[in-house]
Each structure stands twice: as structure tokens, then as C-alpha cells.
Amino acid sequence: MTRISSSQNRSRLAAFVPLALLATTLIAGLPNPNPPRIRPTASRIRSLKFLPRESRFVTGSVDGEVLLWPGDSSDPPVALARSTAPVSDLEFSPSANVLAAAFEGVHVELLRLDSNQVALRIDVPAVRVLAFSSDGRALATGTRTGEIAIWDAATGQQITRLEGHRDIVTDIAFAPSSDILATGSQDGRIRLWNWKSRELVRTLVEPHSTILSIALPADSTTLSAVHFDQTVTTWDWESGAKLRQRVGQSHSVGATVSKETGQIAVAGRRGRLAILRDDDRLTTLQYFGQEFRNLAFSHDSRRVIASGAESGIAGWSLDRLRAPVGIGWIPPLYYLCLAAAIVVAVSDWRMAVVHLVLLDGFRDLARKLSADEPRLMTVAILIPWGAVVLSAMLRNRDRVRQLVREHRSILVVGAATVAMLIPAAGHSMLQRPQGASLAALGAVSYLSPFFGIILGYLIAGEDDALHRAARCYAVVCCAFMSGALLEYARADFRGLGGIQFDWIRYFAGSALTLVSGFYRSPTGLGLHAGQATACCLLLAARRPGSRSALWIAATLYCLLCLVLSGRRKMLLLAVCVGALLGIHYFWGLLRKRRRLLAALAVQLVAALAILAIVPSQSLPNQLQYALTTFREGIARVPQIGRDLRTTLAQAGPFGYGLGTVTQGGQFLAPHDLHTWQEDGISRVAAEMGVGGLALLLAGFGIGAWKMMRVWATTPHEYRFAQAVLIGATCGHVASYLESHQAFSGDASASILAACFVGFSLRLSETRQESSSARV
Helix, strand or coil: CHHHHHHHHHHHHHHCHHHHHHHHHHHHHCECCCCCEEECCCCCEEEEEECCCCCCEEEEECCCEEEEECCCCCCCCEEEEECCCCEEEEEECCCCCEEEEEECCCEEEEEECCCCEEEEEEECCCEEEEEECCCCCEEEEEECCCCEEEEECCCCCEEEEECCCCCCEEEEEECCCCCEEEEEECCCEEEEEECCCCEEEEEEECCCCCEEEEECCCCCCEEEEEECCCEEEEEECCCCEEEEEEECCCCCCEEEECCCCCCEEEECHHHEEEEECCCCCEEEEECCCCCEEEEEECCCCCEEEEEECCCCEEEEEHHHCCCCCCHHHHHHHHHHHHHHHHHHHHHCHHHHHHHHHHHHHHHHHHHHHCCCCCCHHHHHCHHHHHHHHHHHHHHCHHHHHHHHHHCHHHHHHHHHHHHHHHHHHHHHHHHCCCHHHHHHHHHHHHHHHHHHHHHHHHHCCCCCHHHHHHHHHHHHHHHHCHHHHHHHCCCCECCCCCCCCCCEEEECCEEEECCCCCCCCHHHHHHHHHHHHHHHHHHHCCCCCHHHHHHHHHHHHHHHHHHHHCCHHHHHHHHHHHHHHHHHHHHHHHCCHHHHHHHHHHHHHHHHHHHHHCCCCCCCHHHHHHCCHHHHHHHHHHHHHHHHHHHHHHHCCCCCCCCCCCHHHHHCCCCCCCCCCCCHHHHHHHHHHHHHHHHHHHHHHHHHHHHHHHHHHCCHHHHHHHHHHHHHHHHHHHHHHHHCCCCCCCHHHHHHHHHHHHHHHHHHHHHHHHHHHHC
16 A cells, blocks of 8 residues: 555656646746847937938937937937927938927927038927928828828928818828828828828728828838737728738837838837737737837838837847747647646546646746747646546545535536527537537536536535645745736736736726736736635634734735736625625624624724725725725626627527637637627626526526525534635626626636635535534
8 A cells, every 4th residue: 555655646746747847947938038228318208210221210208309319339319409398209301311300289390410400490289290201392290189281391381281180190101102191090090192182082991999100111002000909900002902900919009110121010018019020920029117109110120119108218139039938848848737637637636636726827827928829728728627527526426416415406507507508509500600619618618617616515525625725726826926016016027917918997097007917817817816815814714823924914915916906806706705704793793792882883983994095096096996896896787787788689589609709709709799798697698698697697596595505504613714705706706797707718717716616515514514523
């Protein structure tokens, strides 16, 4: 027996070798391999341009100063002009001897570089952008009010005036070999004018937001445009036909297009810079020191410079970029870890759970650092989770029978769900391309919570197993949530932030950027932070002493990461846990009537304190935003009803079919469905129609009744742990109702969330059995 045990231990340790290799590779690949060269500036830069065929460049600042910078030397810049108004745009004439500077809202100055003198000043109210014609004789200006004017660059006389845009003109470009002028606007339209005849030739409209940058390359009839929502569109401007559309950088805040090579540089939030080439190769550079808004290519597109919301100019040499360390090894190591987890699950399913909790933490980071960020990494982890559940059920048949016998309502809801999935799956397979794949992914979305309940029930089957599981999960989450603090502190590491997407919310008059850390998205960070908060509370209340103080500190750390994530739907988990604990303690005080007045006084003081804090403008924006959770949650309830009515009207009584808007919609994206459901109720109605909606409501009712029964049968000394588990479950349900928490393409998150239900079901049984044994 001893030899067999030693062999098993060696095989378990060997299974963790791929995890150790994966962790080492990820850590080695985290540092930024291409840090930019930073040149400090006295004030924030609003515009910058390279001199034609030179390495020198000019900048315009919010202080109204125009500076000429040397190319590669560290010599100080030379001042060219200065005004009281900010510089909004700079443009060189084709001969490169004249620089036009737009001083926002006031005038345009034409500066002669050979004499460093102002050759001409043109008063243009509300001016924002400008461009020279290919011969340098005409200068076009665009304003904040949507007007375009053409000026004689020699005399400053207005040649013509073009009107048509309804919002800010964001960019202007002359066609190199014709009389065409292209103008892009914040209204989402690109207008093509024959500026000499004042004729509007064509309007190009794409259902996207602000046009950030446009370009008409030489010797070509194509026009490239970068939109705010990360898309890059190319048209044939002569025919108006859209040639192709590519993904650049999400929530773009700045962009430029090289007229010589057609390369596109797109600046995203949190210091991301995407270089998109004609062959669709995408190179992502990032520097978390500042957020870039203004970009410029050198004439040969071998260098790019960027400025942002802070004082400083970042520069990269694109022909000297280094590949990240170990990037090619990450996917094979990740899939090797999945295979190892399956092997471990065959012999020891509990150890495999530990293996998968660790691997689930590595999963999002591994995907971010992989070359193509493959979505397969998100789905493939379901295979070892399935192996773990199957192995646990086979090795614990008696406990599975006990679960079915003691909690038949779970079996009834599961059977009804399967019965409802069959016609919905048939609908998808008959009506949709890739219908079988859609149905399979959709079935995983709805069935994974039931497997999570079974797994949680079996994990908590042994004495003290619940606390061991909570400790394992809390420690792993606390380690991986360090990425949230690093991102908030602007650490220059790859893997921080969302996957090709930066989540923002407009709050308190500014854009609040949500934090993802090492996780795929703020939702992932919020989910794990909320669940880790519940686990730390369980461990803190287990026994008093120094360890309790440590777990209380860990609870506060998890709450901090939860607030930084900015996902209010995940904050509902902490709110529900806190509410259940409050009810638990308040009920205990009610049983001691002499403390009733004290309890009421404490709650009144707490309520007054919250009311005093919420309006405070001195708190960080993240905390102010988090404090709106309850108010905004109530305000969304009527919207959920309206969305449900709209969904039923669009999808009909039978829905679109299984998988069309849950995981299948995430990975296969049916293009014929022009719909979006924010809340979980509408998503079920969209896939399974009225029948699925009725099943969901019945399931919630049965679940609420079951949780009350579980609470009633739990001994009083274990009510704290039960309050935490039931509170976490209520938080998951509330977040699902609010915004489809677990149905966004991540079924493994559903499994982990549903484990809390299994813990809760088993906790009361285990403690009652222990109490009976003691009696």
C-alpha cells in the first residue's frame, strides 16, 4: 500500500510540472519587450508630425507652443511659434518649407521653416483640423461646428466653403491626383467633395461612431478610415464600394494612416498602440505610463511617435521590435496542462480540482500572451472540468444518490431543462449555419451550473473539506488579483487589461476605465474577487486568532479588487453576502430583546453614514461608481421588462434557437441576428422563447424555496457559513438577472459559481450528521 501511495504521489506531482513550466513561461513573457523611448515635455502635446523625408518632427501643445525636435539626438527642441490658444493640428506643405498650425478655435498660422517666421495668419473661428492640397496652393480647414473652408495658401483668401457635416470635423485629406477632398466627422460620415466645383460627390456611411482618421494614398482610388469602435474600413472612393473591414484597436482614441505605405496606427486606452499593415498583420505595443491620443508615422513608416494625456512623447522604431519571450510555447504548454488535469482526474479528482483552479487562473493570462489570443483556450478547459465531474460522480455514487434523494427539486429542474433544450437545439440545427455547434455550445451554457452543483456537493462531502476548498480558491485568486493593483498602478507589463478591448464607463463627467488585471475582462476579475471575498469571510469566521485577522485583511483586499473592476453586477455578490450576514446577526439580536434597541441604533448609524458618504465628490471615481450599485440596479428593473418585451417581439414565441445569443453567439456569432440582450432573462427568451422563460422563472422559484429550506435546517452555530454561501448564490442570481453574468462565453465560470450551491446543500447535511453522531 505504501508503494502504491508513493507512486500516486509522484504521478500527482509530475502532473504539476506542466503547470510550473507554463507559469515560468508566462512570468518570463510579462515584461514589455519593446518599451518606448520617452521624451519629457513641459506640457501636454495635442498634435505632432514628422517632417517629410526626415527624422525630425514638430509638436503642438495645449500651451500653444510649436516646437521642432531633433530626430535621434538628445538636443533640446527649437521653438517655432507660440500662442495663447492650444494647438489642435499641424500639417506640412508638400515642399516641406511651410508648416501650418491650427490654434484651436482662433486662427491658422503658416510658418516658414527656413526663416522661422510667420508667413500668413488666417482667422478661422472654431478651427480644429487642416490639410494642404497636393500642389500646396490650397489649404483646407475643418471646424468644431462642421464647416469646411478652402483657403489660398499664398494670400489667405477664402476660395470656397463646404457645408454638410452636423458635428465636429475630425480629419481632412486631399486626393493626391484629383480635385477630391475627403472630410471625416464625429457624426460618423465621410463626405467626398469636388472642392473646386463645390459639389458633394459621395457620402460614405458605416454604422460606427466617430471617424478618427482618414487617408487617400497616392496613386490609388482607395480611402481608409479608422473608427472609434476599433474598426478600420477601406473603400473605393470612386465607386463608393466597401472593400474590406478590419479590427484595429478597441475603443480607439487616436489614429493615423501612413500616406506612403498605408500602414495604420491606432491608439487605444491604457497605452495600447496597434500597428495594422496591409497584409492584416497586427502588432500591439503597449505602455501603461500614459494614454496615447495623437500619433504620427515617419515618411518611411519605420518609426512611430505618440503623445497622450500627460507630458511626454513616446517613440518606437518599428524595424527593431523584439518578439516577446516564450510566446510560441504558451499554447502547447497550456493544452499539455489540460491533458495533465484529465490524467489526474482519473486517479484523484480532488487533486484535479486544485489543478484546474490554478489553471483557470492562468487561462486568461495565457490567452492574452498568445500570438492570436485563441478563443479555444476558453472552451477547451471544459473538457478536464467534465472529466473531473464524471470521475467524482463515479467514485461517489452513494453521495450522488443522496443528493438526488434529498434534493429532488434539483433533479426536477435539471430534467425540465434538458427537455426544453432538445426542441431549442433542433431549431438551431434546422435553421442556422453551424447549427450543431451552436446547439452544443448553448447546451454547455445551461447544463454547466448543474455539474457545478454536483461538484460542490461532492467536494464538501468530507469534514472540513469546505474550508480546505475555500482556502485553496482564496489563495489562488488573491495571487492572480495582484494584476488589478499592477494595472491600476500603471505597471508596464503585457497581459494587463482586457483582451483587445478596454472597458470604459462614463461617470462623473469623465471616462472611467475598468480594470481587468490578469483576467480576460473586468467581469472575470469581478467574478473571482466576489467569490474570493465570500471564501475569505468563511475562513475568517472559522476560528478566532491571528489567522482570522489575516483572512479579514484578505477580505478587504478582495473587496478592493472588486471595486477596481468596476463591474457593478459583480458587486451585487458582495452586497448580497453582506445583506444575508446582516440579517443573520440582526435575527440573533432579536432573540435577545435587551439588545434590540442597540441593534436598531447601530443600523441607523450605518444607514446615515452611507447616505453621508455617497454624495461625497472627494472619493475616488471607482468608489463613487461602486456606491451607485444599488440605485442603478433598482433603476434597471423596468428596463429588463422592456427588453424582455422587445426580445419576444423580435424572436417570436419559440426564440432564435439554442446557443444563438449565449456561448454560441460569442464564438460563432450568427450574423443574421441584429439583436442584443443585456439581461439573462431576455437571453433565455431569445434562445428558447416563452417555454424557456417559463422554465427559468419556475427554476428561480424552486431555487428560492430550496434555499429557505436549507437555511431552516441548518444548525444555528453554522448559520454564518450558510449565510455567506446563500448570499453568494443570491448575488450570482442577481448579477445574472441584471446582466447575464455567467453566460458571456465562459462556462467554467458557471461551474465555479454553481459550486457555492453545492456547498450550501451539503453543509447543512454534513453538520446535521455530525450533530447526530455526537448525540
